[in-house]
Amino acid sequence: MSKVAVLKTHPNTVIKDYSKLMKLVEYGNFIPKQNKTIIKINLSWSLFYPACSTPPWQLDGVLKTLRNDGYRDIVGVENQTVVTHPWKGAYLNKWLPILKKSDTEFRPLTDVKWVPYSPKSEMLAMYDIFEEIIVPETFIGSNVIHLPTVKTHGHTTTTGSMKNAFGGLIPKRRHHAHKKIHEVLVDLLSIQKEIHKGIFAVMDGAICGNGAGPRTMVPYIGNLILASDDQVAIDAVAAKMMGFDPQKIDYIRIAHDMGLGMGDIDQIEIVGMEKNEFNNINFGFEVSKSPVIKWDQRIRKGTSNVKWLHSLLFRSPIFRMFIFASETYHDKLWYPTTGKKNIDEVMKTEWGKLFEKYEYGDYPAYTEVKEWNPY
Numbered sequence: 001m002s003k004v005a006v007l008k009t010h011p012n013t014v015i016k017d018y019s020k021l022m023k024l025v026e027y028g029n030f031i032p033k034q035n036k037t038i039i040k041i042n043l044s045w046s047l048f049y050p051a052c053s054t055p056p057w058q059l060d061g062v063l064k065t066l067r068n069d070g071y072r073d074i075v076g077v078e079n080q081t082v083v084t085h086p087w088k089g090a091y092l093n094k095w096l097p098i099l100k101k102s103d104t105e106f107r108p109l110t111d112v113k114w115v116p117y118s119p120k121s122e123m124l125a126m127y128d129i130f131e132e133i134i135v136p137e138t139f140i141g142s143n144v145i146h147l148p149t150v151k152t153h154g155h156t157t158t159t160g161s162m163k164n165a166f167g168g169l170i171p172k173r174r175h176h177a178h179k180k181i182h183e184v185l186v187d188l189l190s191i192q193k194e195i196h197k198g199i200f201a202v203m204d205g206a207i208c209g210n211g212a213g214p215r216t217m218v219p220y221i222g223n224l225i226l227a228s229d230d231q232v233a234i235d236a237v238a239a240k241m242m243g244f245d246p247q248k249i250d251y252i253r254i255a256h257d258m259g260l261g262m263g264d265i266d267q268i269e270i271v272g273m274e275k276n277e278f279n280n281i282n283f284g285f286e287v288s289k290s291p292v293i294k295w296d297q298r299i300r301k302g303t304s305n306v307k308w309l310h311s312l313l314f315r316s317p318i319f320r321m322f323i324f325a326s327e328t329y330h331d332k333l334w335y336p337t338t339g340k341k342n343i344d345e346v347m348k349t350e351w352g353k354l355f356e357k358y359e360y361g362d363y364p365a366y367t368e369v370k371e372w373n374p375y
Contacts, residue, residue: 002233002262006241007272009206009225011057011354018061019068021227022202024271028069030229031198036142037066039076039104040168042149043089047335048355050219050346051209054147056094056358058204058225062147063102074102075138079109079167082175082323082374083330086110087366097361109168110370113137121190124254125183129176135169135195143198144168146231150224150238151209151217152285154293155181157249158242159214160235161201161228162189172372176314179300182250189231189260201234202227205241207351208283212290216334219346220283232261233268240265242285290334292326315375323374 005024009017031037039062042054059076066074076099078086086108090096099106114134119126126133146164153159155178165188166174177184192199205224209217224241228234232255236246246252246263256263270278289297303310312318346352 001267001269002228002230003269003271004226004228004230004233004237005272006224006226006237006270006278008223010223011206011350014057014206014225014354015061015064017225018058018202019065021225021272022062022065025227025229027200027227027229030200031071031143031145033071035197036073036075036138037071038139038142038144039063039074040144040146040164041076041078041095042147042164043078043084043086043093043167044214045330046085046089046092047331048092048094048343049215049335049339050207050343050351051149051151051217052215053089053093054095054149055204055206055355056098057206057354058147058149058202059095060098062145062202063098063104067102074104076104076106077109077136077168080172080369080372081167082172083326086369087364091360091364094355094358094360096364097359100361108369109136110172110372111367114171115140117191117195119187119191120194123187123190125177125180126187129180129184130170133191134171135191139168140195141197143200144192144196146201148201148203149207149209150203150205150222150226150242152211152213152242152287154212154214154287154289155297156185156251157244157287158235158239160203160238161231162235162251162255164201165189165192172374175374178296179304182254185251186254186258186260189255192231193260199231200227200229201231203234203238205238207346208242208285210242210283210285212288212293215330216290216339219342220285221349221351222283224281230261232256232263236263236265237268237270241281241283243282244285290329292329296322317375319375
């Protein structure tokens with residue numbers, strides 16, 4: 001039976017709680033010390049926004065646990081998208097001083113070598129979208145620990161551990177995968193099981209995100225953290241906590257049916273709290289779509305059968321208009337208005353005060369990240 005740890009937490013105890021959480025599911029049995037351990041941080045926005053990206057206490061708690069337990073070869077990674085920048089995101093989300101304190105390198109995946117990979121498993125969608133599958137060479141033979149947050153997503157209803165691999169195993173052009181996103185997430189889990197020595201996930205639900213995720217959400221104080229070696233099970237548990245039926249979310253259902261993990265809540269062992277208490281958790285979240293996601297889906301679907309038009313819109317410089325529209329809406333319009341009001345409310349809470357205690361550190365001096373072709 002798959003096991004997922006769920007713990008109540010508080011800003012005063014969250015670092016110790018993360019250590020307790022990981023040990024409840026005996027993470028050391030799944031993350032061999034002799035291998036390199038990749039910490040796949042989650043960046044959904046270069047700007048700080050509650051529940052959007054890995055919070056500093058999540059990274060802090062996981063790294064302290066690993067170092068205290070004797071893990072030595074650790075590297076933190078995150079990727080670039082058409083609308084995020086790994087170094088800016090690492091600075092604004094206060095990751096860099098934590099990584100430095102734990103002697104852990106931060107390595108944008110734009111700066112590592114990617115190599116072709118031929119999966120042994122049958123792919124549901126990857127070859128329909130990409131000419132070849134490539135993965136970061138450093139991932140092969142390494143452990144991976146995912147650090148997602150509990151939040152909704154306009155493309156996938158919820159986003160968690162399985163979706164976090166989306167940013168690690170596909171380069172900048174991964175927006176093409178949105179048309180078959182659920183199948184792609186299942187493909188990526190199959191690939192992970194082939195290339196990694198160990199897979200583990202630690203999910204932060206101290207502050208959760210409700211609504212038009214993964215960015216323009218309403219923050220919700222959840223005071224919960226989760227961990228598991230089963231990527232399907234932890235996503236199913238998080239979905240149930242948010243108020244969704246996991247088996248009605250395609251990527252969870254498909255992965256469950258293919259035997260890649262457990263998506264049936266009744267067959268998942270909950271540790272860290274009584275099952276009755278867990279069963280009573282229901283945040284009552286409702287997924288919605290930002291204008292950017294809504295129009296992205298409409299245009300992709302509407303042009304999918306007109307290949308020349310679809311290619312013109314998404315595989316030529318015309319696509320930069322969509323990138324510009326997304327940046328304008330998110331960074332220039334929504335963030336300074338609705339976003340700021342939501343952030344100000346969170347900053348009044350104990351979690352907001354904890355975030356303010358963490359330092360930004362010096363702005364990073366970095367070689368400009370590789371400009372991947374987004375088309």
